[in-house]
Structure formats: C-alpha cells, structure tokens
Amino acid sequence: MVAIGSTGAGPVAREQGLPPVGGMAARVRWLAVPSNAAWLAQALAHPDLVLLDHAHCERKAAGVALQLMFRYPGDGQLAAVLSPLAREELEHFERVQALLARRGIPLRPLAAPPYGAALTALVRRSEPDRMLDSFLVAGLIEARSHERMALLAAHSPDAELRELYGDLLTSEARHFGIYWLLCERRFPRDRVAARLVELAAAEAQLLTGLHREARMHS
Ligand SMILES: [Fe+2]
Ligand SMILES: [Fe+2]
Numbered sequence: 001m002v003a004i005g006s007t008g009a010g011p012v013a014r015e016q017g018l019p020p021v022g023g024m025a026a027r028v029r030w031l032a033v034p035s036n037a038a039w040l041a042q043a044l045a046h047p048d049l050v051l052l053d054h055a056h057c058e059r060k061a062a063g064v065a066l067q068l069m070f071r072y073p074g075d076g077q078l079a080a081v082l083s084p085l086a087r088e089e090l091e092h093f094e095r096v097q098a099l100l101a102r103r104g105i106p107l108r109p110l111a112a113p114p115y116g117a118a119l120t121a122l123v124r125r126s127e128p129d130r131m132l133d134s135f136l137v138a139g140l141i142e143a144r145s146h147e148r149m150a151l152l153a154a155h156s157p158d159a160e161l162r163e164l165y166g167d168l169l170t171s172e173a174r175h176f177g178i179y180w181l182l183c184e185r186r187f188p189r190d191r192v193a194a195r196l197v198e199l200a201a202a203e204a205q206l207l208t209g210l211h212r213e214a215r216m217h218s
Contacts (some may be wrong), residue, residue: 030143030176032200038210039218040151046214047161048105053215055096056110057145058132061091064138072131077185081178088175092168099164115206115217116141122202131189136196139179140203141217142195146172148216 015212027033043050047181065086100107123133124125156162183192211218 002066016034028143028147028176029198030180031147032197032204033207035144035148035151035207039148039207042210042214042218043148043152043216044155044157047156047158048103049110050215050216051096051100051161052105052108053110055093055100055107056112057216058089058093058172060116061138061142061145061171061199062086062093064141067090068134068138071134078182081182082191085175085178088171092171095164095168099160110215113211113213113215115215115218118206119199119203120170122199128187131140132195132197135179135183136192136199139176139183140196140199142172142176142205143180144207144217145169146176 025026065082069075069082072078097107119137122136124130146169149165149172153162153166153169156165180192207218
C-alpha cells in the first residue's frame with residue numbers, strides 16, 4: 001500500500017488562500033478525494049504510456065488557457081495571467097517530448113479517458129456561470145495533475161521520471177492557484193467555494209473507476 005495524498009500542496013494552497021473543501025482529507029485543497037492506490041499501481045506499471053499521455057496533457061493545458069483567451073478577447077487581466085501559463089505548459093510539453101524522443105517513444109495520439117470531456121460537460125452554458133465553471137474545471141485538472149505528479153515523483157523507480165515529475169509539479173500547483181485567484185477576483189467567495197464543492201465531488205466521482213489503460217487522469 002502506498003501513501004496517497006502526501007503531495008505537499010497544503011502550504012501552497014494556504015499561501016494562495018485556497019479554502020479547505022468541506023472538511024475533506026485530500027492535501028490538495030481543491031480535490032475532494034486523493035487518488036487511489038490502484039491508479040498509482042497502474043501508472044507505475046506503464047511509465048511510457050503515462051509519459052506519452054502526460055505530453056498530451058501539457059499540450060491540452062496550454063490549449064485550455066488559449067481557448068479562454070480567445071473566448072474573452074477583450075479581457076486584458078485574463079490574458080496577462082493565461083498567456084504566460086500557456087507558454088509554460090508548452091515548455092512542459094517540449095520537455096516531455098524531448099524525453100520521449102530520447103527514449104525512442106514516438107509521439108502518437110492516445111484515446112482520451114472520459115475525464116476531461118465529462119468535466120467540460122459540467123460547465124454551465126450562460127455567463128457569468130460559464131466563466132466561473134471554466135476556471136474551476138481548469139483548476140481542478142491542474143490540481144489533480146499536481147497531486148498525481150507528486151505521487152509519481154515519490155514512487156517511480158525511474159530516477160529521471162522522478163526528477164521530471166518533481167520539477168513540473170510545483171508549476172501545476174501555481175497553475176491551480178492562478179485559476180483560483182481568477183475566480184476570487186471576479187466572483188463572491190462563497191459562490192466560488194460552493195461551486196467548487198460540487199465540481200470537486202463530480203471530479204472525484206469520475207475517478208472512482210480505473211480506465212482500461214494507464215493515463216494521468218483516469
Ligand atoms: Fe504543465
Ligand atoms: Fe499546468
């Protein structure tokens with residue numbers, strides 16, 4: 001049995017003023033539940049597949065930030081924080097892609113688990129709810145990435161992978177902090193917290209079953 005949930009995200013979350021989510025035990029404050037041991041065992045058994053999926057996740061994270069900038073083109077404050085975030089995600093993508101190349105693993109498409117699309121489907125259609133939900137969903141995915149990279153950094157038998165995940169996870173913690181601050185600047189805190197509880201519960205529910213293939217979010 002591995003120790004799940006000791007991600008070290010608590011202090012970051014507190015610095016960013018992130019609220020604990022309803023007395024739940026996860027160390028990453030956004031998350032309703034920590035990842036389970038079955039996910040970690042599956043991920044550790046398929047490191048190449050997780051690395052490849054991770055490359056796709058970094059590219060998708062950049063895409064999410066860019067998509068928000070395109071959806072709200074007149075929002076300078078949004079662009080000021082999301083443009084560097086998108087750039088950083090692409091740097092992560094390039095770093096993972098370089099490691100894949102060194103290991104002779106070709107970049108190829110992977111079938112996505114239902115996680116991302118299912119979370120996106122929870123985003124309400126009308127503004128300003130759409131904006132709030134989009135920030136929270138993006139932040140939840142960042143938070144889960146951070147938590148899982150911390151697990152891989154702690155438990156991978158491969159020193160190079162431990163170093164990679166250890167280096168990247170602090171950025172992901174900062175990213176969910178950015179999405180939280182965007183919420184907090186634009187919406188009443190109690191409304192943000194209430195919606196986060198709902199979406200975090202849905203996110204946890206999506207991870208109760210294990211995807212048939214190892215993925216970062218399955
Ligand atoms: Fe990243
Ligand atoms: Fe990120």
